[in-house]
Amino acid sequence: MSSAPVFFHVDLDAFFASVEQMDNPGYKGQPVIVGAAPGHRGVVSACSYEARKFGVHSAMPISEAFRRCPQGIYLPVRMSRYAEISGVVMGILGRFSPDVRPISIDEASLDMTGTGLLFGPPWQTAENLKSEVLERAGVPLSVGIAPNRFLAKMASDFKKPNGLYEVLPGQEESFVEAVGLPKLWGLGKKTMERLHAICLDTLPRLRQMSEDALKSLMGEAAGKFLYNAIRGRDIGMYSDTAKSHSISHETTFPEDTADWEIISLSLLDLSHQVMYRLFAEDGKSRTVSIKYRYSDFSTFSCQNTLSHFVLSAEELYKTGLDLIKAKWNPRIPLRLIGIGFDKVQSGEGSQKELFPTAYERKGLVEKAVFNMQKKAGDATPVKASLLGHPGKRKM
DNA sequence: TCTGGGGTCCTAGGACCC
DNA sequence: TCTGGGGTCCTAGGACCC
Numbered sequence: 542m543s544s545a546p547v548f549f550h551v552d553l554d555a556f557f558a559s560v561e562q563m564d565n566p567g568y569k570g571q572p573v574i575v576g577a578a579p580g581h582r583g584v585v586s587a588c589s590y591e592a593r594k595f596g597v598h599s600a601m602p603i604s605e606a607f608r609r610c611p612q613g614i615y616l617p618v619r620m621s622r623y624a625e626i627s628g629v630v631m632g633i634l635g636r637f638s639p640d641v642r643p644i645s646i647d648e649a650s651l652d653m654t655g656t657g658l659l660f661g662p663p664w665q666t667a668e669n670l671k672s673e674v675l676e677r678a679g680v681p682l683s684v685g686i687a688p689n690r691f692l693a694k695m696a697s698d699f700k701k702p703n704g705l706y707e708v709l710p711g712q713e714e715s716f717v718e719a720v721g722l723p724k725l726w727g728l729g730k731k732t733m734e735r736l737h738a739i740c741l742d743t744l745p746r747l748r749q750m751s752e753d754a755l756k757s758l759m760g761e762a763a764g765k766f767l768y769n770a771i772r773g774r775d776i777g778m779y780s781d782t783a784k785s786h787s788i789s790h791e792t793t794f795p796e797d798t799a800d801w802e803i804i805s806l807s808l809l810d811l812s813h814q815v816m817y818r819l820f821a822e823d824g825k826s827r828t829v830s831i832k833y834r835y836s837d838f839s840t841f842s843c844q845n846t847l848s849h850f851v852l853s854a855e856e857l858y859k860t861g862l863d864l865i866k867a868k869w870n871p872r873i874p875l876r877l878i879g880i881g882f883d884k885v886q887s888g889e890g891s892q893k894e895l896f897p898t899a900y901e902r903k904g905l906v907e908k909a910v911f912n913m914q915k916k917a918g919d920a921t922p923v924k925a926s927l928l929g930h931p932g933k934r935k936m
Numbered sequence: 937t938c939t940g941g942g943g944t945c946c947t948a949g950g951a952c953c954c
Numbered sequence: 955t956c957t958g959g960g961g962t963c964c965t966a967g968g969a970c971c972c
Contacts, residue, residue, distance in 0.1 A: 762947085786944080838938085
């Protein structure tokens with residue numbers, strides 16, 4: 542007899558803020574806001590539920606958060622600390638399911654199918670999981686239980702914070718109704734606006750549409766997604782097939798700038814950060830992409846696929862520099878610059894040339910430095926601008 | 937309101953090939 | 955003459971998520 546499918550979705554509540562409250566008990570019960578410093582450019586990364594009472598939420602500009610909650614405790618992001626706690630939580634999850642898929646630093650999807658004999662019924666298991674995480678990692682989490690990953694994800698959100706909710710088989714459609722169309726995962730503001738414009742922004746009306754009709758209205762993928770999502774069916778989220786991915790870093794300048802020295806030096810630093818991450822995961826890529834944002838917030842990107850894998854931060858930087866030189870209109874100051882690799886593959890079988898190119902030799906040196914730093918327990922790249930690089934360049 | 941940084945996936949058009 | 959069909963790769967932009 543095969544067991545009915547059961548999935549858990551776990552989500553750490555206001556994670557960054559919860560960690561800060563655990564590390565500083567004086568912050569408990571206080572409006573904690575983690576993100577950019579007030580007075581600087583940036584947004585709220587996470588905030589405690591006490592802060593949400595003031596109307597503060599994540600992704601809100603920090604200036605607006607400060608206006609709404611001047612008495613808040615404003616803290617910088619301590620990503621390595623959060624990663625540490627996340628690791629403890631993921632370790633606990635691994636003892637509850639052989640199939641744990643981390644979605645982000647504070648979320649994971651677990652296949653719990655067939656674990657009933659070992660742990661008991663799902664609800665009981667979820668309660669045990671919640672108390673073990675609180676006890677051993679010190680942070681609260683919400684759990685959603687459902688017959689598929691998509692519903693489990695939304696169920697984890699349904700009773701937050703410190704929530705637990707179970708969607709039983711047969712309740713798929715009624716749960717989607719309880720969640721409501723605007724809060725359906727994967728359906729954002731733009732799509733809602735579009736649906737509204739064609740009078741299809743209610744569940745009953747949408748459910749009258751055939752899959753083909755939705756596809757022709759919304760496009761192949763979006764139509765298929767919508768047709769299944771509004772029925773609470775799995776939409777194939779969090780697939781485990783390893784694909785190529787991307788690695789990128791970007792930075793917003795403290796002030797908009799048209800200063801070529803600032804822009805090129807930033808690009809150089811970012812290039813080193815990106816290349817070191819590629820080294821760290823032993824990946825390879827031929828596609829360099831850059832992103833730039835003008836002072837009016839209009840944002841553009843472009844990319845260049847080389848005939849060979851990029852071998853060094855120098856080569857990455859040079860390729861990105863050529864792209865930005867060709868695209869940027871220097872009469873308009875830039876707000877942001879970013880660079881990255883697209884279509885990163887696993888690096889096994891990296892070619893070794895008999896006669897290494899200059900870039901390849903540079904890459905070997907960079908890699909050696911990276912490995913030394915890794916051994917010394919410091920895997921962060923030396924700031925390129927501190928390596929005595931000439932940064933200044935003529936356009 | 938004055939808007940971070942890191943991602944994923946999809947689309948549409950063009951180049952090129954058979 | 956006036957025009958195939960399918961496939962792959964590349965690119966830029968957009969929607970969405972955490």
